[in-house]
Amino acid sequence: MTGLAFLIPIALGMGLFGLAAFFWAMRSGQFDDMDGAAHRILIDDEDE
């Protein structure tokens, strides 16, 4: 049972980390241009 003292905080911490990552991604505009991201990988960078 002492394992719970570690495991529950770890589970919650990982969940919170995922939540924080999602909030960061939304704030920094990762979801603003979904179709554009799909097309951008096709652009060649060589002539820059």
Add this chain to the structure above:
Amino acid sequence: MNAPVALASGQPAQFRDTRFTVPSIRCAGCIAKIERELPKLDGVERARVNFSAKRVAIHHSASLDDVDLTKALRAIGFEAQPVSENPLARDDADTRMILRAVAVAGFGMMNIMLLSISVWSGASGATRDLFHWLSAIIAIPVIAYAGRPFFASALMALRYGRTNMDVPISIGVLLATALSLYETATSGAHAYFESAVMLLFFLLCGRALDATMRTRTRAGIGALLGRIGKSASVFQPDGSCLRVSAEELQSGMLVLVAAGEALAADGVVEQGDGAVDNAMLTGETTPQTVGAGIEVHAGAINVLGPLHVRLTAVAGDTALAEIARLMDEAGQSRSLYVRIADRASQLYAPVVHSLAALAFIAWMLAGAGWHQSLVIAIAVLIITCPCAMGLAVPAAQVVASGALIKRGLLVKDGSALERLAEVDVALFDKTGTLTLGAPRPDISALDDTTRSIALGLTQASRHPLSQGLAEALISEGVKAAIVEEIEEQSGQGLTGRWEQAAVSIGQPQTAQDGMASELTVGDLHWTLRFNDPVRGDARQTIDRLQSLGIESRILSGDISQSVKRVASDLGVPAQAGASPQKKLALLEGLKADGHKPLMVGDGINDGPALAAAHASIAPSTASDASQQAADAVFIGEKLAPVAFAVTIARQTMRIVRQNFTFAIGYNILAIPLALFGMVTPLIAAIAMSVSSLVVVGNSLRLARSGKDET
């Protein structure tokens, strides 16, 4: 991404951001071209394309203005219009708020479920209490955050003495949380935290779907918007020009309207000869020739040489604004429409709440203590909470709108689909709706060489006839010949040189019926007749609508002769010469007779009718105002999406009704268990997830219907 351009040294760099809508961004090549070529221009720091919204954000020095940047974009091959600072920002913020709530509810649901499963699988005593307390600590902030959209909406409804779907949801969630807290504090066996959070999660998914559908189609429509003049070049006393925004214009000002620019206010031409394209106001395709003394209206586009215009009416006094006011008033009736989910909840909520109350009273009478009676009453509320019902409508509508987008129709929101399903009469505008609204030439007289010369001449011109000719030639697969020294004289036409021969295209020497141009190569002449063809599948579409039980009529502002011809071609009754007010009156008459009219139109003169109709569709070539007033916008030359929209809308409503039946069926099965006090949190959780999955699965069937009916 791009190497920054070196600025002239010593110059204080003052940068600003300007957004442009660029509808013609279609591929990765376009993104690369814009982002690479624009920064080569002096003063442009960087350009960033948003492909989904078809927008370009340019970070540039203050020395460049909108006109310079529009020119720069046109030089690399993109038509662009400046847009005001992110008009969709408010909608966007709503969507983000809901997505955040989904994430928070999802996080809470997973962690509480983890603890709940341990309790269900036999944890007892101090462990169970600990887990319940942990659940409470997670659940309370999660419910406070993720429940806000529902609580706010329920409060709003109650304040106005109405009820909506959010009232039973809020009551259920709050009571379940309060009961669970009490149980936890008194070391009870059951806590319903996971049910409350799971309910919020599923419902928020429904909301998020609904919001995604709105923003997705709005981005598509927004990209087509913004063609009305937002500023004008005003002559200063010293003869120079100053860019003034539309709101700050005053009547009496003298403005310079460059070729290709849209007028921002009404006025009278003082100097210059040319033509304006009034398609936005009247839907008429032939450019109107204008000269000194002629009145021009806001929204008209100058297609030839520069004009000097003395403004007579600005801002709220323009003809355009008058129509906008009519549209606003006409649109009021639509906001009274009650969506199906709210209609269902008006029946559902009283039934559920009285059931819960009855259960409480019955158990009290039967001699159970007030605690047990209350637990049972709340269990009834939880098990009947309209979880699947909250998903039933948005899930079906999102899938349907996805299927419609693939077929070239953008539906603005779910309520539009519900209203489209109910229409029983269709009214069509003629020009631009039944017809293409763009002049197309008869090019059968030309051989391959002359065709390529004609394309070489016309491809760079912005005159509507030239554009129509170039489009017709390109669609025939013609390659342009190299024509040099091309010059465009306003009102006359184009001249150039091809392999030493003088070539020209312009007004015919002899007067012709309707629109025509004359192509000259050396000494040879060809006359090209233009007409505005009826969309290829107009007949089939009207037949399809007929088979759906929808009668079609033509309601046009055009002169009766051309309307009669189209009407007899298509075999439908027609009314010609209808003013916006008359169209509006006719629609109100139909509605008073109990009909639910569908209006299909494009011109701004259709705007009030589009706003007043039970449902409305506009082509993507329609005026901005009409697109905004319409419930849906179709893209391309085919009229078929109109009939398809009605078919899909009706299928969607069928699926929605099935979903409701499923959702209510589950509840009917579960209610007896709840009434007899046999619902444990485990049963509540299973019932909720299974019914939600069934509803979503059923809705996905709509995606296939898009492919069946080709």
